[in-house]
Amino acid sequence: MIKIEDIHKSYGSQDNRTEVLKGISLTVGDGDCIVVLGASGSGKSTLLNVVSGLEYPDSGKILYDGTNIAALSDNERTKFRREKTAFIFQQYYLLPHLNVEKNVKMGADLAKNHDYIAAIAAVGLSEKRRKYPHELSGGEQQRVAVARALAKKPDVLFLDEPTGALDETTGRQVLDYISRLQKELNFTVIMVTHNTNIADMAKTVIRMNSGKVVDIWQNETQKTAYEIGW
Amino acid sequence: MAAKHKAAQSAKNRRKTSGITKIKGFTLPQQPTHENKKENGQTAAGMILSIGDITRSFGIIIISFCAVFVCTLFLNYNTDLKSIGAQTLQSDVQNLYNALVMTGKMVSILSGGCLLLTSAVMLCFYIRHYVDTHGKMLGILKAMGYPNLRIAAGFSGFGLSILIGSGAGYALAHVTMPQFYRMQNTDGLLPEIRIRFHPALFAALVIVPTIVFCLLSVLYGYFRLKTPVLDLLKGKVSTKIPKEAKDRENAKKSSLPFLQELKTSTRRQQKSLVFFVGFASFCYASMMQMSFGMDELASWMMALMIFLIGVVLSSVTLFLATTSAVKANWKTLALMRAFGYPDKACSNSILGGYRLPACIGFALGTVYQYALLKVAVMFVFAEVEHVPEYRFDVPALILTLISFTALYKIILHVYTEKIKRMSIREVMMGEE
Numbered sequence: 001m002i003k004i005e006d007i008h009k010s011y012g013s014q015d016n017r018t019e020v021l022k023g024i025s026l027t028v029g030d031g032d033c034i035v036v037l038g039a040s041g042s043g044k045s046t047l048l049n050v051v052s053g054l055e056y057p058d059s060g061k062i063l064y065d066g067t068n069i070a071a072l073s074d075n076e077r078t079k080f081r082r083e084k085t086a087f088i089f090q091q092y093y094l095l096p097h098l099n100v101e102k103n104v105k106m107g108a109d110l111a112k113n114h115d116y117i118a119a120i121a122a123v124g125l126s127e128k129r130r131k132y133p134h135e136l137s138g139g140e141q142q143r144v145a146v147a148r149a150l151a152k153k154p155d156v157l158f159l160d161e162p163t164g165a166l167d168e169t170t171g172r173q174v175l176d177y178i179s180r181l182q183k184e185l186n187f188t189v190i191m192v193t194h195n196t197n198i199a200d201m202a203k204t205v206i207r208m209n210s211g212k213v214v215d216i217w218q219n220e221t222q223k224t225a226y227e228i229g230w
Numbered sequence: 231m232a233a234k235h236k237a238a239q240s241a242k243n244r245r246k247t248s249g250i251t252k253i254k255g256f257t258l259p260q261q262p263t264h265e266n267k268k269e270n271g272q273t274a275a276g277m278i279l280s281i282g283d284i285t286r287s288f289g290i291i292i293i294s295f296c297a298v299f300v301c302t303l304f305l306n307y308n309t310d311l312k313s314i315g316a317q318t319l320q321s322d323v324q325n326l327y328n329a330l331v332m333t334g335k336m337v338s339i340l341s342g343g344c345l346l347l348t349s350a351v352m353l354c355f356y357i358r359h360y361v362d363t364h365g366k367m368l369g370i371l372k373a374m375g376y377p378n379l380r381i382a383a384g385f386s387g388f389g390l391s392i393l394i395g396s397g398a399g400y401a402l403a404h405v406t407m408p409q410f411y412r413m414q415n416t417d418g419l420l421p422e423i424r425i426r427f428h429p430a431l432f433a434a435l436v437i438v439p440t441i442v443f444c445l446l447s448v449l450y451g452y453f454r455l456k457t458p459v460l461d462l463l464k465g466k467v468s469t470k471i472p473k474e475a476k477d478r479e480n481a482k483k484s485s486l487p488f489l490q491e492l493k494t495s496t497r498r499q500q501k502s503l504v505f506f507v508g509f510a511s512f513c514y515a516s517m518m519q520m521s522f523g524m525d526e527l528a529s530w531m532m533a534l535m536i537f538l539i540g541v542v543l544s545s546v547t548l549f550l551a552t553t554s555a556v557k558a559n560w561k562t563l564a565l566m567r568a569f570g571y572p573d574k575a576c577s578n579s580i581l582g583g584y585r586l587p588a589c590i591g592f593a594l595g596t597v598y599q600y601a602l603l604k605v606a607v608m609f610v611f612a613e614v615e616h617v618p619e620y621r622f623d624v625p626a627l628i629l630t631l632i633s634f635t636a637l638y639k640i641i642l643h644v645y646t647e648k649i650k651r652m653s654i655r656e657v658m659m660g661e662e
Contacts, residue, residue, distance in 0.1 A: 054568060054654045074650065075572070082570025093565050097495045102488065109488040110570060152569065 002028040002051065002156070002188070007060035009046055020046045021057070022211040028204075030155075033182060033189040033222065035202035043211040044192045045160055051190065052085050052158045053077045082110050086149035088178075090161035092141045094133040100144050101129045107152035119151035120144075123177050139170025146177055150185070157182070159191040163198070168230045175201065175225035197229040279360075279387035287356045287391040289550040290349050294395030295402075296539045297345030298435050302403035303410050304334035305431055310411075310423045323419050330414060336606070345543075346439065348509060349392065352550075353443060354450050355502045357385055359554060361454045361462075368455065369462030378455040385451035389444030396436045413531045489571075489579045496559060497583035506551040507584040508591035514544035514634050515595030516602075522626035523603050545637065552641050555580055556648070563649055564657035577646040588638060596627060 009021040020043045028034055038044040049055040051062055053069050061068045069080055086107060094103050100120060108116035120129050123143040133141055142162060149157055162178070163171035179201060182189050191198070199205040200223040207215040308331055361368060371381050407425050415423070486494070497504060517540025524533035556563070559580045566576045600622055607620040 049655050078567065078570050078572060080570070081568065082572075085570070087568050093561060095492070095562055095565075097499050098491060102491050102495075105488040105491065106566075107569065 001030055001063075001065060002026075003061070003063040004028075004051060005061040005063070007047070007050060007057045007062065009043075009050055009055070009057050020211050021050065024060075024211075024213055026206065026213065026216075028188060028190065031182075031186045031188055033179070033201065033203045034191065034206060035199045035204075036190065036192045036206045036208060037194065037196055037199055038192075038208035039194065042208040044208050047208065048158055048160055048190065048192045052087065052156075053081050084155045086152045086154035086157050088142070088145050088149050088157065088159045088162045090164040092133070092138075092145045092165075094141055094144055094148075096133050099130050099132050100125060100136070100147075103133070103144055104129075104147045104151050107148040107150070111151070111153040113151050113153055116147075116151045119147040122150065122181060123147045137170070138166050139173055142166060142170070142174045143177060146174065146181070150181055153185075154187055156188040156190065159189065159193075161193055162191065163193070163195065171230070172225045172228075179225060195230075200228045201225060279384055283360065284387055284390050284394075287353075287388060289546055290352050290356065290388070290391045291395035291398075292542060292546045293345050293349045293352060294392050294439065295399040296543055297342045297349065298396040298399030298439075299403045300345075300535075300539065301338045301342035301435055302400050302431065303407065304338045305435075306403070306407065306425070306428060307411060307414060307423070308334040308338075309428050309431065310426055311420075313426070314421055314423060326419055333606070340602070341539075349395075350443070350446060351502070351505065353388055353392075353447060355506070355554075356388060357447060357450050358454060358502070359558075360385075361451070361457075362558075365462040365464075369459050372455070372459045372462060378452050379448075382448045382451035382455055385447040386444040388447040389440055392443040393436070393440040396439055400432065400436050409531065489575055492562070492579045493583040496555070496580055500555060500558065503551045503555050504584065504587045506547050508587040508594075510544040510547035510551065511588040511591030511634060511638075512595035512598070513540055513547065514637070515592040515630055516540070516599040517543070517595075518630040518633070519596060519623065519626045520599040520603065522623055522629075523599075523620060544634075548638065548641055551584070552581060552645055555584070556645050560652075561657055564652060564654045567649070567652065568654050573646055573650045577642065577649050581642055581645060592631070592634060596630075 004024060004026040007021050007024040008019065010017050010019045012018050022043075024043075024047060036044045036047060046055070050057045050070075053062075053072075057070050060070065062070050064080070064084065067080075069077060072080060095106065098106075101116070104116045104120055108114070108119065113119075117126075117129070120126055123146050125140060125143055125147065128136065128140065133144070136144065142165075145162075157178075159178070163174060166174060175198065178189070191202070193199075200219065202219060203222060205215075205217050205219065206213055311327070311330060311334075368381060372378070404425075404427075411423055411425060517536050521533045521537035521540065524536055563576050563580060566579070567573070571579075603620050
């Protein structure tokens with residue numbers, strides 16, 4: 001379980017300080033699928049960075065099964081990320097000089113997962129495992145990023161606008177892979193997006209505006225990637 | 231109706247003369263006319279390199295500085311030495327005269343030639359790096375219709391770094407020249423040699439290299455700009471992998487751990503950096519050990535000069551290679567940190583691959599300096615009396631090895647700390 005208590009985060013120098021997160025408190029259950037919605041500048045990506053341990057909050061607590069990661073040292077947080085989390089970014093961030101297999105190994109080696117080929121197969125890229133990122137389409141590259149993240153066997157998967165650079169068809173395909181694998185492996189998903197339709201796939205939806213949570217609701221039924229609008 | 235038509239025409243004309251074309255709410259610069267093409271061409275070429283880009287090529291500045299400093303001292307001395315007339319000297323002094331002339335030629339050719347060649351390699355490295363990192367800007371210029379040659383002409387600015395380095399080297403050589411002349415004739419066997427300014431030497435060491443390097447910059451830039459526009463815009467220039475490398479890679483089984491794979495691939499992708507790391511350790515090993523031997527064979531000034539050049543040259547080259555390796559892999563490092571790889575593993579995977587080239591460079595440098603001094607003692611100073619026999623200096627080797635390892639470790643440590651302090655968020659958001 002993740003418990004977020006009164007998180008504050010600001011950027012900039014004293015004269016030009018902007019408070020991006022203004023006292024956020026949330027609870028995320030194990031295996032939940034959370035979608036964070038909000039316009040550009042609402043603070044949703046900052047929330048993701050802080051909750052995932054990429055950045056320190058200015059104040060507040062982020063408790064993972066009782067451990068406050070905001071109070072951990074840099075090395076301890078690195079260890080926390082290594083053991084608990086995985087990321088999927090809008091721009092994929094694949095390593096350009098390594099082929100698909102070796103990119104996926106990046107995640108797999110951290111979890112000592114020798115069956116990384118299964119992760120590649122799970123996203124339907126077995127045939128392309130020897131291809132390099134620039135030889136793949138955007139959708140395929142994002143599926144490699146999915147495989148890389150899941151080969152790490154994370155407890156929590158963080159996604160920052162995972163379909164932001166994809167067209168509708170490939171976007172749906174990527175979301176479908178993520179949602180099917182989440183149900184199978186039961187990890188927690190925290191996804192940030194500005195696409196309101198994706199919210200229909202989540203169990204819990206959080207809407208943010210100007211650094212605050214303005215709305216939280218639960219979907220009675222979760223739609224599949226092919227049932228949501230675009 | 232006619233008035234309305236006139237107003238529309240006038241509005242159309244106004245849009246034309248303002249140089250802006252409006253398409254469905256977007257504002258695009260108008261196609262360059264003959265006049266503004268000329269103006270824009272100058273601006274584009276001027277905008278390609280900033281003063282910062284030129285000063286960032288400090289590696290070239292330092293190397294050309296060292297090369298011209300050494301060459302100016304020795305060649306100027308040689309030219310002035312010849313003016314006293316060898317035939318007027320007694321036979322024992324004649325040998326010293328010949329040895330000094332030979333030393334000057336040898337040092338100038340070996341040091342100057344090698345360093346200028348390295349500057350040329352470094353220049354190509356800078357231009358390649360520039361094209362890789364400024365692909366979008368260059369792609370836009372190409373897409374707008376600027377010819378490759380005109381864009382490449384902007385790279386001639388890199389030649390200015392040679393002018394700065396060689397000019398400074400030439401000037402400093404003239405400042406230290408009285409002391410150098412005295413050192414060359416401490417026994418007073420030769421008549422007093424007056425320092426003269428040789429315009430031909432200035433042209434050969436400062437003007438000609440600047441022109442040659444400007445031309446080389448333009449030619450190499452032109453060659454690099456032959457990349458298709460879309461590849462430049464999409465940043466595919468630096469990620470292209472040759473087919474043979476791909477085949478070789480795919481033929482291997484992925485049995486190596488990821489960090490090992492990354493280390494190998496980083497080294498393979500950055501061959502020029504392999505050269506520079508090897509070159510840095512070569513310079514360090516050869517010049518440091520040579521400086522120990524020089525104290526006995528020549529003078530303390532010569533020893534100090536070689537020592538300083540060795541330290542500066544190798545530190546700068548090593549620093550440059552490390553900086554480039556880290557910069558080129560900044561996103562990879564950020565991603566690795568996001569995934570939870572420890573800081574040491576991150577820096578080791580990017581910088582650890584250069585240990586072997588450093589060792590090879592060091593070994594070659596050691597052999598080179600030994601062979602050079604041995605040959606010099608055997609042949610050049612063969613007929614000069616009281617020249618001590620040159621033996622391999624083991625303590626000097628150990629001292630050089632320890633100090634080089636320390637230098638290498640310090641640079642690695644600095645970068646590990648830098649990686650530790652990187653903001654993953656800023657890198658991922660492209661705010662590096």
